[in-house]
Amino acid sequence: MVRAWYMDDDLQSDQRLEHHRNPPVYIDLNTLFELTGVRYFKFDLRSSKMQDELNILKKDRGYSYEDEIVCSKECLPDYENKLKIFYEEHLHTDEEIRFVLEGSGYFDVRDAKDEWIRIQVEACDLIIIPAGIYHRFTLDTRNFIKAKRYFVGEPVWKPYNRPVDEMACRRLYLECLKNKFK
Template sequence: MVRAWYMANIIDDQRKEHHRDPPQYISLDELYKATGVEHFKIDHKNYDNDKTLTNLRSSRGYTYEDEIICSKQCLQNYEEKLKSFFTEHLHTDEEIRLVLDGSGYFDVRDKNDQWIRIEVKEGDLIIIPSGIYHRFTLDLNDFIKAKRYFIGEPVWLPYNRPADNMECRQDYLKRLSGGFNLTK
């Protein structure tokens, strides 16, 4: 089961489970309302036939997919890539990831600019809205294998913070101020 919690702002080791003491966990509904981040549980061993994933791909127009493995053995320039993934950034498109194996953390900012850490494991599909500041890191297991989904040709350009004047950021802030409503 995916977990999400508010983090302390000081990060000495990005791969540890940083949170307040005691942790301030939030539900997936609260996560969605605070950030617009969506989570779905997918049959990761049979994802091609998973109805939830099939419906998402159809309704949102995900037409391209690929696979990424992040580990010391599989990722060229491993340490440099992890630093890049952990640099706070946004994208002009949604970031959609289905974890097939392993685990890691996505960190997202809420409306008060506080970090929320989202732990993802096998079978977790996460959709991070365009325009939200976020980052990714592996956990202490140092391994994740994930499917990436895109609308049309993949666009995977990170825009490091500050990028507040970008149209996708302004659109996200408007959606955030209007409140994300649960439609699942």
């Protein structure tokens, strides 16, 4: 099961570490959604029922394109610089959907108080990061993740680095946040 927690403020140590507060402050999935709009699903594709449920989710949300990405020193050209780019705080105009096939990593998202929440993902986890939320990604110390990326229509993956509060997707996200994503 996915784990989420508030992060410490240590900017000096390795971004791939867990970065728990002392004492740790964990967040359950319902609270994670209320605080950020992030959705989480678990799909063990060894089960045909789970495969069917994933296909229903993809259809219901309009995901019509998918590809795979592998992040590791061996597979990702310019690995160190790519990890730095993924870890820069940014947003997208569309949802960011990742279904982890192998490996693990962290998505960090901002809550309404502008505090970082770290979400650990591993095999069988599907996470939907809403359009307009400031976030970032990093691998964990295992340095490997293989994931499917889903898109509505043609893939658009353009990050807009903070600050871009004037963007329509950011304003819409803040309105949804204010209304608790109802």
